[in-house]
Amino acid sequence: MREAVTIDENEKIIDAFYKMKENNVKELVVVNKQGEYKGLIRERDIILEKNLNAKVKNIVKIFAKTEKEDISEIAKIMYQNDLYTLPYVKNKEVLGIFYIDEILEYIQKNVDLKNIPAYTIMTKKVIVASPQIKISKVIRIFAENNISHLPLVENSKLVAIVSRRDIIEKIFKPKERVTIGELIGEKYSLLENPAISIASKPVITFYKKEKIGTLIERMKENNISCLVEKNLEGIITKKDFLKVLIEERLEGIKINVSGLAFLDSLEKNLLNKYAKSFCNEIKKIGGKELEINVKKLSEKRNYFVIRATCLIKDSYIHASAEGFNFIDVLQTLFDKLKRLAIEEKGYEEEKNLREIRKSLLIEYLKNF
Numbered sequence: 001m002r003e004a005v006t007i008d009e010n011e012k013i014i015d016a017f018y019k020m021k022e023n024n025v026k027e028l029v030v031v032n033k034q035g036e037y038k039g040l041i042r043e044r045d046i047i048l049e050k051n052l053n054a055k056v057k058n059i060v061k062i063f064a065k066t067e068k069e070d071i072s073e074i075a076k077i078m079y080q081n082d083l084y085t086l087p088y089v090k091n092k093e094v095l096g097i098f099y100i101d102e103i104l105e106y107i108q109k110n111v112d113l114k115n116i117p118a119y120t121i122m123t124k125k126v127i128v129a130s131p132q133i134k135i136s137k138v139i140r141i142f143a144e145n146n147i148s149h150l151p152l153v154e155n156s157k158l159v160a161i162v163s164r165r166d167i168i169e170k171i172f173k174p175k176e177r178v179t180i181g182e183l184i185g186e187k188y189s190l191l192e193n194p195a196i197s198i199a200s201k202p203v204i205t206f207y208k209k210e211k212i213g214t215l216i217e218r219m220k221e222n223n224i225s226c227l228v229e230k231n232l233e234g235i236i237t238k239k240d241f242l243k244v245l246i247e248e249r250l251e252g253i254k255i256n257v258s259g260l261a262f263l264d265s266l267e268k269n270l271l272n273k274y275a276k277s278f279c280n281e282i283k284k285i286g287g288k289e290l291e292i293n294v295k296k297l298s299e300k301r302n303y304f305v306i307r308a309t310c311l312i313k314d315s316y317i318h319a320s321a322e323g324f325n326f327i328d329v330l331q332t333l334f335d336k337l338k339r340l341a342i343e344e345k346g347y348e349e350e351k352n353l354r355e356i357r358k359s360l361l362i363e364y365l366k367n368f
Contacts, residue, residue: 009057113213122234131196160199253279259294
């Protein structure tokens with residue numbers, strides 16, 4: 001645990017922008033005049049904000065905190081709220097902050113990583129784009145898909161990767177303080193440039209069967225926060241390593257849910273109800289894992305985007321749904337998952353039937 005970098009809720013967003021730059025952090029702890037905890041402001045919140053002269057409290061969306069020094073609990077809150085830091089708060093007073101790198105060090109020292117392959121924690125569905133995609137479009141993809149890294153692919157070949165950090169460093173962070181007008185004007189002209197102009201290369205990769213202990217070291221050695229699977233079958237960020245500490249099960253199915261910070265208690269209960277019912281069904285056909293990501297694109301409009309990946313035997317199925325009505329979105333999502341699971345079951349049964357027919361034919365031909 002380290003000392004928290006704080007900012008008053010009534011300061012301007014532009015001041016938060018520079019404070020992040022000066023302290024080399026991705027998130028700031030927001031407090032009131034009495035020093036009481038009011039939430040977190042993140043880099044991604046600033047990227048999406050057009051009025052940098054507004055007050056910090058206007059864009060505070062995350063209120064997660066911990067009152068315990070329990071590493072597993074801290075990892076769970078970080079993962080579910082998509083955070084890289086977590087304030088340690090008691091009686092509204094911020095006593096310090098936990099960083100994800102501290103959790104990764106704990107994992108390396110206290111968890112046996114020798115037998116955990118990368119494919120068990122990697123995000124399986126990789127979103128990619130052309131190197132010529134505009135930076136403004138990349139920002140929209142980040143926001144709509146709740147991701148922070150976008151591999152750039154040309155002729156089926158991985159050529160570079162652009163991250164939220166690249167955008168902050170090369171678009172949003174001038175070398176010295178300028179007026180808000182100058183900063184916004186320069187920002188919007190640069191956003192029309194192709195992503196390849198600010199992307200990182202070469203891309204550091206991994207194989208899906210590699211053990212995750214070596215991957216943590218690879219990130220440290222290269223001072224990066226993301227690795228891409230060699231064949232574009234998955235992607236791993238620092239947040240994915242937290243899964244080894246927070247494994248939960250519903251009806252015997254391993255489940256991970258991120259983005260719960262966007263939901264109220266009723267919505268969380270509904271999500272749990274639908275997920276439990278689905279897990280109960282897929283365990284009958286070899287279901288093993290379910291991963292769900294929730295995103296609310298606008299607090300005011302309440303527009304939900306929910307994505308899910310499910311492992312059934314050795315095959316992955318993917319589904320997504322979006323809309324204004326949370327119940328309708330859930331219903332659509334799990335209807336899609338059930339339909340895909342049934343199709344997967346049918347394919348597996350047909351495959352087994354073909355194998356039986358093949359074996360019978362071989363036995364029949366042996367008699368001639």
